Amino acid sequence: MSVWDSIVGQERVTRMLSSVASGDPAGIAQSWLICGPPGSGRSNIARAFAAALESPDKGLSPEPTRQTRQVLAGTHPDVTVVATNKVTIGIDDVRDLVGLSEQNPSTAPWRIIIIEDVDRMLERTTNVLLKEIEEPAERTIWLLCAPSAQDVLPTIRSRTRLVSLAVPSLPAVADFLRSRGVDKDLAARCARLSEGHIGVARLYARDETARHDRDELVVGVLGLARASDAIVLASRLVKESSQQAEHEVARLIGEEEAEFRRVNGLGDGDRIPTSLRSAFNAIGKKDEIRRRVTRLSRDVLDRALTSIASVYRDVAVIQNSAQDHAGLVNMENSMAIVELSVALRRSQAIEAIEEVDRARARLSGNGNPLLVFEALFCSLAMLRR
Template sequence: MSVWDAIVGQKPTVELLSRIANDPADVAQSWLICGPAGSGRSNMARAFAAALECPNHGCGECATCRHVLANTHPDVTVLATDKVTIGIDAVRGLIETSEQMPATAPWRIIIIEDVDRMLERTTNVLLKEIEEPAEHTIWLLCAPSAQDVLPTIRSRTRVVNLAVPSTKAVAAFLMDTVNPSLPEDRRFTEHVASRAARLAEGHIGIAKLYATNERVMTDRDTLVVGVLNLAKASDAVLLADHLISDANAQAAEEIEGQVARAQADFRRVNGLGEKDRIPPKIRGAYNALGKKEDVKRRTTRRSRDVLDRALNSIASVYRDVAVLQNNAEDAVGLINKENRTAIANLASRLTREAAIGRLESIAVARRRLAGNGNPLLVFEALFCALIAA
């Protein structure tokens, strides 16, 4: 087993980074790892960090590798955020950390996920450290593309571009890596893995979600059928209401599960049973895990992620329409194969310009959501715009 085993569909990049980790004498100290959502850029950064720190260059089995991949290694710091922007204070803290000598490993490694979320002022604070890192420090920055970060950062890093993993590669990952880790009664078939990979359009995390959560897959199917059956404004209003309710329920279920797991881990670490009373000295730390304001904020953020995924699903319908209109099915295939008849019918009723116009309407809805627009109103407007005469 290797730290690279969980990296899907990125063979050239894995070969490059593993070769550098095996002989890091001239390793660049500032990297920009780019790839679309779901391509695994954060996982790539962690794997590279583990390979650089591991005495066996990424064996995947030693304590060093396990701690790096679990975000518990003292010399590897990860900055991730569920906020719109990365704050300047967080970056200043990273800079202070980067100046410290590593405690146990060869390098002090700093990973910043979604560096594109930095405002220019924050980026300027980081710039000097990226340009002239401490001798013992490596910076691994992650972003959707090099164009999403300021040129001053881009020009001072070594850029690595990840590909969108193929459907075949994602399906193989689901069967070979995800399935064996599940209890037998929750394992999925090869057909489910292939379908999940196809519907996820190369997004590894979403493919895993579809394969392991039947409710999420069913919600997606319901949404696609609803979009294909839009005929009047009342359909649009009802579909929007249903989608928002599903998104809120999915988000609440996921965050509640995360809180429950965190509380269970807290009890285990502190030697407490499931029903044991929390001692007063640690009760505050325990209660903070389920703090109402924090749970509400995380649930809201997660519901926006679910809605963003819904926009991708809606866009896939009109992508398939365009594929049929241009006789390209044999070349690129359909994402929503199960709905081919309805999609073909829609393709015959829309002009090419109208299909493109609907994709533009989806892009407008995405911008409105990103601008903190009311989700229900955003999707009511979108679904009304998608109604085909």
């Protein structure tokens, strides 16, 4: 399949980028800003575009080329991907990127630098990047990713070509899961629970524990009545987030080690040569594992906030008699949601969603997760009094 076949619900964008990659290199913009809400696949789009630009077949052949496989696996020498485990991307990291961007590509037509979270740059850090974005080196392409153009400084927006992504439709996400061998009913449920977020849908499809934890969270939110309920639910959620993150990091490290062996022609039981041992050991380095667990724990908690918000979204849908038009996310809990919609005023349902937004802001500001969720659940319990 072509490099674009794994992109879900972005047909207009993939057609445009495929045409650009296949066109005259002299006419290719060298600074891009790829924007889309969480789950729209902006990082995957950036990688696919990079693979098409670097591959001799421009990403169109049914069988992926060596260059395509390398880019998508993160092992291509001329494609650098920056994703941070921190709240912000540091100025020293950006200075290193600027130095790298001035170097000619070693094996491919372009040196490509992908920054997954350019919105995490402080203004002074962005200023270091600005000149390179405005006047890139002759053979360098910058692919910047952010949730929206408004999350990026105007000085960056004005110097890049904007690509805007949409949230994939639920049928498109379900069809994608089915194409990966997921049962029809499970694919539809995972697409609905993920609210169109591709990565979350894939997680729910492959990980029964993640689905179970989400179900338990929704039941817990629907049952909030006292402060003690809030404290217990917050403690359980934070503990489960850490466990999920550890499980996911272990899975990812296993995949990366397997890919390292494959790329270097090593079997599962083969001894790692001395010349490669340092690079192999770096995959499972303790400090790196700790950082990844911390980052993924925050991702799990952010996903939990989306699930909590979906409860009150469903309440608002019922209160406004919009089920036929908007549908329910949490169909399995429809009776309890109907009861909650009667217990709350419309203004309280909106207030609950605003409380979730405030918790998200506190969490993204590096707030203590346990305190953030204790405060959130206590606020939600108080709304019922």
